[in-house]
Amino acid sequence: PFEPMQLLEYVKRALKPKVEELEEEIRQDRIRRLQLSTIYDITEALISTLEIDEVLEIVVKRLLILFGLDLCAVSLIEPSGRSLRLASIRSTSSLVQEDHDLFSMSLKDLAEIMEADPSSLFGPQYIPISRFPSVDDTSKLSRLGSLYILPMIAKGKFIGVVYLGKKDSMKLGEDELELLSAIGNEAAMAIENTRLYDDLRYDEEVHRQL
Numbered sequence: 001p002f003e004p005m006q007l008l009e010y011v012k013r014a015l016k017p018k019v020e021e022l023e024e025e026i027r028q029d030r031i032r033r034l035q036l037s038t039i040y041d042i043t044e045a046l047i048s049t050l051e052i053d054e055v056l057e058i059v060v061k062r063l064l065i066l067f068g069l070d071l072c073a074v075s076l077i078e079p080s081g082r083s084l085r086l087a088s089i090r091s092t093s094s095l096v097q098e099d100h101d102l103f104s105m106s107l108k109d110l111a112e113i114m115e116a117d118p119s120s121l122f123g124p125q126y127i128p129i130s131r132f133p134s135v136d137d138t139s140k141l142s143r144l145g146s147l148y149i150l151p152m153i154a155k156g157k158f159i160g161v162v163y164l165g166k167k168d169s170m171k172l173g174e175d176e177l178e179l180l181s182a183i184g185n186e187a188a189m190a191i192e193n194t195r196l197y198d199d200l201r202y203d204e205e206v207h208r209q210l
Contacts, residue, residue, distance in 0.1 A: 055191055077107070084104060119153065
């Protein structure tokens with residue numbers, strides 16, 4: 001006959017796969033709920049303003065908190081279409097001007113860092129820090145363990161990138177990648193809408209002065 005404790009161990013081993021499967025289903029459901037809630041919150045925040053600085057602040061602030069990042073920055077394509085300018089940045093530690101300068105670069109330099117045309121890529125791309133040619137030991141970027149770059153596309157047009165950095169190793173699963181891609185799409189459309197609104201306001205101001 002089985003000892004009670006031995007029998008209990010057999011039962012535990014038999015049930016373990018089912019318990020783990022149930023726990024995984026609960027975890028996946030929690031992630032899906034978090035995705036929907038996050039996209040909803042960000043969408044609500046983005047449609048509440050047509051000021052581009054506020055839109056950018058919402059994006060970097062929410063991403064920094066949601067993914068536990070140490071750095072989040074947005075660089076937008078200049079009207080010339082040949083370079084990107086840092087438009088918004090948040091970090092868990094202080095930054096110097098050299099750190100800011102690293103995120104303003106030519107489109108050609110960005111393509112070399114990403115080893116592809118940014119406008120042809122979809123979703124977050126893992127980028128080794130070593131690909132940034134001008135990073136020295138004193139910069140915030142050099143202290144990051146992981147960096148992802150998320151291209152932003154609105155109406156088929158490349159408008160900029162989001163940088164997501166963490167001191168520790170950061171491996172994004174399929175769910176996180178899909179969530180980031182969705183947030184990137186929302187942010188890109190919001191930024192494009194604010195630009196159109198700014199252009200409209202400028203045209204109206206010009207007509208008033210005529």
